[in-house]
Amino acid sequence: MAKRLMLVLLLLCCVTYSLCEEIQTYKLTRGNLSVTFTNYGAVMTSLLLPDRHGKQDDVVLGFDTVDGYKNDTTYFGAIVGRVANRIGGAEFELNGQMYKTDPNEGHNTLHGGAKGFSDVIWSVENYVPTSHITFKYDSFDGEEGFPGNVTVKVTYMLIGENKLAVKMEAKPINKPTPINLALHTYWNLHSHNSGDILSHKIQLLAGKITPVDKKLIPTGEITAIEGTPYDFLEPREIGSRIDELPGGYDINYVIDGIAGKHLRKTAIVSEESTGRKMELWSNQPGVQFYTSNLLTRVAGKERAVYKKHAGLCLETQGFPDSVNHNNFPSQIVNPGESYLHVMLFRFTAH
Numbered sequence: 001m002a003k004r005l006m007l008v009l010l011l012l013c014c015v016t017y018s019l020c021e022e023i024q025t026y027k028l029t030r031g032n033l034s035v036t037f038t039n040y041g042a043v044m045t046s047l048l049l050p051d052r053h054g055k056q057d058d059v060v061l062g063f064d065t066v067d068g069y070k071n072d073t074t075y076f077g078a079i080v081g082r083v084a085n086r087i088g089g090a091e092f093e094l095n096g097q098m099y100k101t102d103p104n105e106g107h108n109t110l111h112g113g114a115k116g117f118s119d120v121i122w123s124v125e126n127y128v129p130t131s132h133i134t135f136k137y138d139s140f141d142g143e144e145g146f147p148g149n150v151t152v153k154v155t156y157m158l159i160g161e162n163k164l165a166v167k168m169e170a171k172p173i174n175k176p177t178p179i180n181l182a183l184h185t186y187w188n189l190h191s192h193n194s195g196d197i198l199s200h201k202i203q204l205l206a207g208k209i210t211p212v213d214k215k216l217i218p219t220g221e222i223t224a225i226e227g228t229p230y231d232f233l234e235p236r237e238i239g240s241r242i243d244e245l246p247g248g249y250d251i252n253y254v255i256d257g258i259a260g261k262h263l264r265k266t267a268i269v270s271e272e273s274t275g276r277k278m279e280l281w282s283n284q285p286g287v288q289f290y291t292s293n294l295l296t297r298v299a300g301k302e303r304a305v306y307k308k309h310a311g312l313c314l315e316t317q318g319f320p321d322s323v324n325h326n327n328f329p330s331q332i333v334n335p336g337e338s339y340l341h342v343m344l345f346r347f348t349a350h
């Protein structure tokens with residue numbers, strides 16, 4: 001009898017609090033692309049790509065086990081939110097009310113707080129191993145200080161033989177709230193454990209940046225980068241002028257053209273020795289270009305030790321700290337409206 005009661009209670013707990021949500025791994029394969037995931041943080045844990053001779057390498061940094069991701073401070077491959085990037089002073093005002101978010105980086109909030117979307121267990125809604133997987137998370141009112149319930153879905157989809165689409169959707173249920181999601185993959189097109197990305201060439205179709213202060217909080221300015229070390233309007237080696245910057249690249253670029261529903265070409269990255277090339281399109285106004293300046297001997301998968309500049313991140317998103325800058329595109333989404341962020345990657349090797 002007692003046992004039965006326990007069972008009923010346990011079941012109730014599971015249903016109510018999703019305590020029974022298991023952490024698992026998933027795989028999508030199609031054409032020459034093979035990608036793995038875990039529902040912890042909706043992380044993309046590996047991505048295998050052929051080089052110009054057909055040799056497959058894993059081109060994203062990560063860990064061998066899910067425990068690695070639980071322990072992690074790098075956000076390798078994770079979906080970050082509710083608000084990606086930084087919120088200055090860990091607070092913002094919305095409709096006359098102040099909201100205080102979790103100050104997990106000094107006085108500021110980074111990537112949604114200490115237990116953001118990268119550190120929660122997502123459920124799996126839809127999984128077709130030859131095509132796509134959808135992860136879902138119900139974010140609650142007050143989570144890391146953010147207002148209102150929000151339903152979040154992320155779909156990874158393989159298209160054709162060499163394309164990966166990532167669709168991030170979110171719907172606020174009962175209160176207006178800022179929403180800004182990003183996929184925090186660290187790429188190294190040579191292979192995840194091949195050293196640094198300084199000889200990769202990158203082109204960023206973005207003529208402006210949002211400069212930041214010493215704590216990496218935007219000053220509110222939007223400045224042209226032509227001729228500066230930030231200028232990647234023409235393809236150029238990442239390392240060619242990196243020494244002119246403190247630490248390396250960690251800045252939001254304003255993608256050229258008009259933001260909206262349509263996908264715009266954002267970046268092209270290529271690696272000469274393998275011939276691999278990655279092109280990225282997105283519907284977002286900005287892209288954070290980060291050259292893993294803060295990595296210090298992180299123990300990664302296959303016994304890799306990731307050091308400074310071991311990977312590059314291209315996190316398409318809204319502008320950082322938009323909640324505190326009226327001149328930046330708004331990230332406020334109201335109940336009844338929805339947030340949609342699309343990334344499209346095309347991989348080739350020649």
Ligand SMILES: *[C@@H]1O[C@H](CO)[C@@H](O)[C@H](O)[C@H]1NC(C)=O
Nearest residue numbers: 031032050053054055161162
């Ligand atoms: C897939 O890889 C094979 C072997 O390297 C190659 O012949 C083929 O062209 C590739 N397909 C695509 C779409 O890249």
Ligand SMILES: *[C@@H]1O[C@H](CO)[C@@H](O)[C@H](O)[C@H]1NC(C)=O
Nearest residue numbers: 063065067068069071072299
């Ligand atoms: C977790 O982090 C601690 C301290 O950085 C480290 O000693 C430990 O090996 C890590 N565990 C895993 C599973 O990565």
Ligand SMILES: *[C@@H]1O[C@H](CO)[C@@H](O)[C@H](O)[C@H]1NC(C)=O
Nearest residue numbers: 138139140141148149173174
């Ligand atoms: C918001 O989420 C909480 C906890 O998940 C739930 O109890 C509550 O009913 C939700 N409210 C609405 C309006 O959906």
